[in-house]
Amino acid sequence: MIVDYHMHLRAPDESIDHTVEAAERFVAVAAERGVDEIGFTEHVYYFEQTRHLWSMPYHLERCVYDIEPYVGAVLEAKRRGHPIKLGIEVDYEPGREEETADALAPYPWDYVLGSIHFLDGLGIDAVPSLVDSVGPEAAWSRYYETLASAARSGLFDSLAHPDLIKFHGEEIDWGDFVCVEGGEVVRQIAAGEESTVDFWVEGFDAAVENLGETGDLGDGEGRNSGFSEC
C-alpha cells in the first residue's frame, strides 16, 4: 500500500484552500499516481485557535485561519468515502507541551505530525538560520536534542522531515555529523530502544538509516529554496 501522509491543502496557485473540493483534487491526483491513501497535515500555526502558542512573526503573520473549515472539509471528504486521513503538522514548542495538547484536543485527528522548523528564534530551513548563527555542529546537536524531546513529549504520532536541517545548503557535508549524540537519541527512539514513535522519512539518509522511506506528492522543498512549505 502506497500512502502519502504529509500534505498541505492548497489551491493550484498554492494559496490556502481548506475546502472539500480541494481535498478531492488531491484525491484525484493521488489516484492518478497510484497512491492508495493520503493524509492532510496543515501547519498548526495557520489556525487562529493556536495563536497563544506563538511568538515569532513568521507564525503570527500566518495565524489567521479558522481551524473549523479545515477539519470540516477533510472530514466531509472522508465521509464521501475518499481514502483520506485528517492530520495536522505541529511545530514543537519546548515548554509549551500542555498548551499544545490542549489546542489539539478538540479535534478528531487521525494522527499528529511533529515538526521543528525554528529553534531559538532561528530557522532550520529558513533565514536567518540556526546553522549560520551557531555553526553546523552546534546546530545539528541542538536540532536533534530538541527533536528527541519532541519524540519523548508524547504529543506526536510521527516526526516530519527529521533531516530538515540538511536543507540549509549543499556546501555542508552533513555526513560528518552522523555521530552527534542528538542524532543517536533520535535513532534509538526510532528503533524502539528508548520510546515509541513512528517515523515517516523523507530522504533521511545521514543520521538515521534503515527506517524506511516515503515519497511525497505535496511539497518537500526547503524554505530557503523557494518557500515551498514543508
Ligand SMILES: [Zn+2]
Ligand atoms: Zn514541515
Ligand SMILES: [Zn+2]
Ligand atoms: Zn509540512
